[in-house]
Every structure is written in structure tokens, then in C-alpha cells.
Amino acid sequence: MSESNNFSVPNIIRKKRDKEELDDAEIRYIIDKIIAPSAEERIHDAQIGAFLMASYLNGLSPTETVSLVKAMTFSGFQFNWPEGWKGTVVDKHSTGGVGDKISLILAPALAACGLKVPMISGRGLGFTGGTLDKLEAIPGYSVSLRKEQFVEVLEKVGCCIMGQTSDIAPADKIIYSIRDTTSTVDYDSLIVASIISKKAAEGLDALVLDVKVGKGAMMKNFADAENLAEKLVSAGNLFGMKVSALITDMNDPLGRAVGNALEVAESIQSLKNQGPEDLIELTCVLGGQLLYTLGKTGSLEEGKEEIRETLLSGTALKKFKDMLVSQGTKESVAHDLCHGDMWKHLPKAEKVVEILSPTAGYVKDIDALGIATLCHRLGCGRTCPGSPVKFEPGVILLKKPGERVAEKEVLLQVHLPNDYSDNPVLWSEDQVLDMFTFHPDEPAPKPLVVKML
Template identity: 55%
Template structure:
């Protein structure tokens, strides 16, 4: 498939008032990609066309080499971004993290953060630059001007049942990250019962496709595969995951969460050239969790994005009363085990 065809395909998505014939042509092309795939070169061409279908973010010259980000394909209990973004910022890099909402049985980073009273994820490009200058990180939603083709194509993929196509998934994810004008990117590609992809082989194929597409856009990229046959940490649910992320920022979160934050952050710092080895990077990230500098950055980020100073002071305190800060469930059910033992696995897709 010629790259000029892919550029035409993306360019015509800008015309939201297109006729039925154009819609049919787009749907046919999506189905062709779904059935026959794209070569690495074609995937890169599609990614590039989508990236430049709208605005791209621009940074001050003094930030050259310092702008990084992380993307996760999503998993049950995945609150890694809430701890990782401020930990990275505490290490001296800039993190303009564009995140998404919950899909299927996996939660969304924005939904979790918006459980904090006052937190706003809808901010402008100028506001992003100001927050990065003053805080070092922000976690925001995709603006209407960044990769507009992705929103149109995703809606078409949904109705044409072409969502789970590797080149279409890769171009959708990478185009949004490339529009951030990043130096380096780390991808957390998940597989198992708590993720969209159950098979490790499928996750590996997606990771390889995304790394190749991202590198072709000039973004230094590394991917890690994460086993999601168990949820991350002990908490699942928006404000519950915020609480657990804050405990991680205090340096005493669940071991698997802290481990993943360290591994992703350490490899990203190494890829960006900020440390001499990934091990040094991991140790630096964990140091920022232990000395509370990442926690301080998280608090400042939330205030910059609309949360009240007093709310964040209480939320981030050592002995916070979370029952006063978050609305509690009206109904609760306590599950009692008939025997003594340990929970070794939780199947996120179990229907009973």
C-alpha cells in the first residue's frame, strides 16, 4: 500500500461532513489494513500522517533532550502513571503525559485522577507548557487539536470492527506520543487476563510494531512486557488506586507497583541519556519515592491542574483520612474466605 494513499486516507478524515461514498472508501481501507496488515514502512507512514493531521506541541530550546513520556496499553489496577510521572519530573525531566480513560475492563488514568476533587484534565497547550515549566509534569487528556485524525479513525474502527489491528493500534498510540515532540518514550505493553491482549506473543508483536514506528518518528523508544494475569497492587477502582499511588509516593506502596514504576522510569531515563545505565535510573527513581520529592511533585501537579491546596495537603499527608476526602460507596459487600490461606491469583475476566 503506497504511503501517498495512507496520507490521502488520513487527510480526508479532516472532512467530517464527507459523503457516504467517502465513508465507504475509508471503511474499505480500514478493513484492508485489518485483513492484510501493513509493512513497517507503511505503518510509519500512517503514523506520520496522523501525527501531523493537527497541532504538535513545541517546547523551549532549553528543554531539548529532556521531554519524555510513558504509555501503557492498560491493565486492571494499573495506577503506575500516577506515581511515575512525578517521580520522573523529580529526576529533572519534563513529562507532558497525555492519558486516556477506561476501556473495557481496564481503568483509565484520567478517571482516577478526576476522583480528586477539583482535578481538571482538560487543559490547553499553553497551560501544559506553564505547568511543565513550574512543576515538571502534567497528566492531561488529548486536546481536540492534537491528532484529530485519530478520533475520527477510532470511531470508524469501532463501527467497522477493526479495533484490534496491530498497525492501527500502533499508529493510534504512537502518533499521539510523537505529537508531544518527545526525546524518549517507554511503552508498558501488557498481556494476560487483566489486559486487552491475553497472549504474550500478541503483546510482543504490538510492542515491536510500536517501537519501530516510534523510532521512525525520531523518538528513542523502549518497551517492556508486563504480565497482567493479576491486578497491580491491592486496589482496583478510581479513588482507591489514587490512595495506593500516594502510598507508593510515600515509599511504602505495594512491591509490584513500586517495582514497575522503578523499571519503567529507570529504562526511560537511560534511553533519554540522563543516566549511564538502566540500573542507575531505577535506583534514582526509587530514591525520589523514598525521599518524598516525587510526592511533593505530585501534590504540586494536582494543584496546578485545579485541585485545592488544602485538599492536596491533606491527601498527601502521612496519616490522611481518605474517608473524608473521597465519596464512599453507598453499598459494600464483605467476602469471607471459608478457609485460611493466601490469594495467589485474581482473574479479572471471571464471570462467576
């Protein structure tokens, strides 16, 4: 009798519901059923949701988590890179934050340092923005490539950002979308399995993880973020990757722009070293850590300086432009985006509302989750898998924590969707102002990097 004949999906769900531990074979079985080629064999979405919720409520042990990572990784294709690329294949992954567009800056900066960056990214999950959603605001850019095209772009440019194909960690692609609609996004073992299965399939030499903590992150407190970071590092190391993690603050949005097209514009400015300093600094820290981990630099500080130099010299911007063209954007459009008027091509809000400060003093805090929720309501995110997002709406923060503001000075701009009709349920000026905290005295600066592992 075959192994599969000993199992049934309802019984496995029942065991997890009743707080029993699943063995490696049971976890492999349920993953195999998720990706089964025929509809008759395939597990129902409702059963996947039940399994995820049972795992969320009752937990997965370390052994179960490792089994899940392995089963999801080997559920599909794994890349095997040319021998000449050995020691150069890297990636970065963020657990998701508000205004986090670092991938768009860091991937070309690393490529400009001579590394290969095969970045397989995701769409918006929960309230966090998705890298693919941002990139699709760029006319012509394709996030759907065949594996052969992916390798070709990497060979030619050095970096490529695309979505999962049907055969790269296919179980994760299915589970990822169902987590978003079953409120199981923020469970650490499911996060570990999702992230590491994709990164292991990429065949990386080194991986740096940006684990966000705070109001605008999935992990709201330091203990949970540290636990997740440690689990990610441990699971990644099992696959032979050199994995490091940074726990970074996400109580306030990163950068000034939140919203798909707005974040693309801010990324391009940052590639010219003209973006917000917090965004550029964190980009340099994450890239510097990868260079240092691979032994390409003698210290983290040297690595940071090398990343910064790619922004100052324009080499990172050139790699970004080359990546756009290689992934379908017209040469003339890519040129305008990088060297001309980017708003000739990026989706632009027809109506922008300016919110004025009710008081004078300093901005002390900005509620990152509140800003994310506002942008989600305006259409930047999705409410169900596969639903479209809007590219033009979002927010630009003209004042950040620690900056002085005068009474009646503009605090932020709200870029409304072009099909917007006045709806106080979606947002109001009072709701936005409640996201800001003011203080008469200049607040102490907050550390961007809370801890490095």
C-alpha cells in the same frame, strides 16, 4: 487534477476489504477526510468503522502502518520545546491493563528527577481503565487544558497529565473512540498508530513502553506482545525518539486496587512508598529505564534507585500535589489528599461487600480479565464513547498471588456504586470466587517483567 480527486472513501474501504495494499497517498486521504473541517467533507463514523474493521480483518502491512502513523501524527499540532529542555522530555505509555495506575506515580517521580513529562493520556478503552477517568475522580482536576496551559504547567511543575486537545493528533482522537465500539481495539497496527502518533506529537526525547501480556491485557500471548513491542519501538525510532519497551505480566491485576477513586488512593499511598510492592517495583523499573536511556544514570539499577528515592524522600508526592493544584484542584483539597484524609474528597462507596475465602492455602492466580469485567459492570468503564463512568465502585484485593489465606478470611472487597440495586446479572459472590485459584503449597513467584527490548 488534484490528488484528492483521484480517490474516494468507498473505494479505499473496498481495496482494504479485498486485501489490497493502500499507498501513502490513499492513507493520507482517508485521514484528511476524518478530520475535515466541514460536515459535508467529513467521513461518516460508519465508514471509519468499516475501514477499521477491514484493516483489522485483513491487516496493514509495515509500509501501511508507517503511513498511518505519519498521517495521524501530522494531522495536527506538534510540540516544539524550549532549547533548554533538550534531552529531558520523556513519557511512558502502557498498552492497558487491570489496576494499572503507574502514570499517576511515575510522572511526578520523573519530574522530581528533573525531567519534563508531557503526558497526553486517554480514557478507558475496552475493559482497561483510563488514566483520565482516574484523575477526574479528584475534585477540581482538569484534564482539558489549552496548549499554552499545558506548557505552563510543565514549566512550573515538570509534569502534566491531560487529554488530547482537538488539534493534537485529532485523527487519533476520533479513531480511538470508534475502535472502542467496533471491537477493533486489540489490532497491533492500529495500536501502534494510536500510541506513536500522540507520542511523536509530544516531541519526546525518550519513551518507555509498557506492553502488557496475559489475561488482563489486549495481547494474550507472548508472541503477540513481542510483535507489538517491536513494531512500537521501530515506529517510534523513526520519529527520532529513543524508544525502549518492557513486556510485563498482566495475568493478575497490578497492585491491589481496581476502580477509579480506589486507584487514585493507591497511587497516593505509592507516592509515599507505602503502596503494593509490585506496583512500586514496576514504576521504578519503567522510570529507571528512562533515566538510563537518557544517560542520566550509569545503569538501570541506578535509575530504579533514583526513582525509589523520590518516593522515600517525598519529592515525588510534592510534584503530584503541585500538579493537582496547577490543574485546578484547590490547595486545601490537594493537601488533604496528599497529607490528610483523602476520603474527605475522593468519591467513596457507601456499601462494601467482603468476599471470604472458601479454603485455606495460598492464592495461586487471580483472573485479571474477570476482575476488570466485574469492575466494568459496576460502572468503572464505559460502553460507548462519551458515556460517563462512576468513580466510587471497584475492587480491593486483600490477598494477592503468593499470599497465604485462611478459610473464611477476607479475600477482597467489592465497592458497589452508590446507585446500586441488587442485580445478580451484574455480579455474584460465586462469580468472584471463580476468579481465584488456590493451592495448598506456596506458588513460585511470577516475574513482573517478562522481557525488555
